[in-house]
Amino acid sequence: MNTTSDVVARLSGAVKRYGQLTALDGVDLVLHRGELLAVLGPNGAGKSTSISLLLGLIRPDGGRVELFGRDPQQIEARRRIGVMLQTAMLPLTLRVGELLRLVASYYPNPRPLQESAALAGVTDLLQRPYGKLSGGQQRRVQFALALCGRPELVFLDEPTVGMDIDARQKLWAAMRSLVAEGCSVVLTTHYLEEAEALAQRVVVMGKGRVLSEGTVDALRAQVPLTRIRCVSDIDASTVANWPQVASAERDGARLRISTHAAENVLRRLLAADETLSELEVQRAGLADVFTELTRDEPALEQEAA
Numbered sequence: 001m002n003t004t005s006d007v008v009a010r011l012s013g014a015v016k017r018y019g020q021l022t023a024l025d026g027v028d029l030v031l032h033r034g035e036l037l038a039v040l041g042p043n044g045a046g047k048s049t050s051i052s053l054l055l056g057l058i059r060p061d062g063g064r065v066e067l068f069g070r071d072p073q074q075i076e077a078r079r080r081i082g083v084m085l086q087t088a089m090l091p092l093t094l095r096v097g098e099l100l101r102l103v104a105s106y107y108p109n110p111r112p113l114q115e116s117a118a119l120a121g122v123t124d125l126l127q128r129p130y131g132k133l134s135g136g137q138q139r140r141v142q143f144a145l146a147l148c149g150r151p152e153l154v155f156l157d158e159p160t161v162g163m164d165i166d167a168r169q170k171l172w173a174a175m176r177s178l179v180a181e182g183c184s185v186v187l188t189t190h191y192l193e194e195a196e197a198l199a200q201r202v203v204v205m206g207k208g209r210v211l212s213e214g215t216v217d218a219l220r221a222q223v224p225l226t227r228i229r230c231v232s233d234i235d236a237s238t239v240a241n242w243p244q245v246a247s248a249e250r251d252g253a254r255l256r257i258s259t260h261a262a263e264n265v266l267r268r269l270l271a272a273d274e275t276l277s278e279l280e281v282q283r284a285g286l287a288d289v290f291t292e293l294t295r296d297e298p299a300l301e302q303e304a305a
């Protein structure tokens with residue numbers, strides 16, 4: 001059970017305006033020790049603005065921002081965090097090892113260089129100038145810089161953009177080991193399966209507000225639909241009229257059914273068609289919840305890992 005003393009970062013009723021535009025419209029967000037919180041939402045939802053407030057890079061127009069119970073601009077709070085933002089302005093001529101040593105020197109109890117490099121998968125790159133690396137390699141170095149100070153809290157703003165599948169899987173593993181060490185992680189991502197795979201808790205934002213918040217399972221439970229697919233000759237419009245069927249449609253030889261009562265519908269399907277084959281049953285994923293929650297918002301990018 002989380003307690004108040006577990007809280008490492010908090011936004012309370014945070015408001016941020018840019019001229020006429022309200023980027024954040026009263027956002028409450030709490031991060032507990034040792035949890036990975038995924039912040040999801042369409043472009044412009046307010047994810048980066050929330051992170052910038054927590055980092056003290058910008059100030060709120062209303063509400064409160066706390067980092068380890070302090071103002072985020074205080075050095076005592078900043079020393080306990082690591083950051084990987086969407087853009088990094090790093091000196092291109094420095095070698096990766098030099099960069100790591102430099103950033104680690106800002107922290108009171110940094111990780112040994114080799115440990116940071118191994119965690120981020122950049123051991124082979126230590127002698128290379130940062131500016132000569134590929135985009136995906138640079139992202140891995142930025143991740144190494146975020147964790148090299150042994151921070152208690154790491155902010156990762158869309159960290160896996162531009163990474164190939166292998167690099168992404170390694171970064172997921174590294175995030176899991178950070179959390180296993182007791183580190184808290186705030187992750188923004190457009191990859192829903194990333195949040196599904198890693199997050200203890202998810203916050204869904206839209207138009208500067210928190211639309212929903214909870215565990216992945218709790219969010220899924222908000223859309224308690226099961227998807228059934230099978231090869232069958234049964235008429236889709238007939239199935240659509242069965243009780244507890246939300247929708248039924250034909251896709252070539254396949255029937256695709258959404259239902260709130262999978263067991264009842266399955267029994268009826270199997271009884272109605274003895275030749276039914278290739279049966280697949282799957283509960284709704286985070287993507288379905290998303291579609292429901294952000295219906296008025298621009299579509300989210302989805303990608304298979």
Ligand SMILES: Nc1ncnc2c1ncn2[C@@H]1O[C@H](COP(=O)(O)OP(=O)(O)OP(=O)(O)O)[C@@H](O)[C@H]1O
Pocket residue numbers: 018021022023041042043044045046047048049050
């Ligand atoms: N410095 C700024 N000046 C003016 N408007 C800004 C500024 N920073 C952000 N905004 C606006 O505030 C809103 C929220 O932006 P924010 O970057 O927080 O969204 P996001 O959820 O991180 O989006 P994305 O997924 O595209 O990164 C957007 O409408 C954006 O255009």
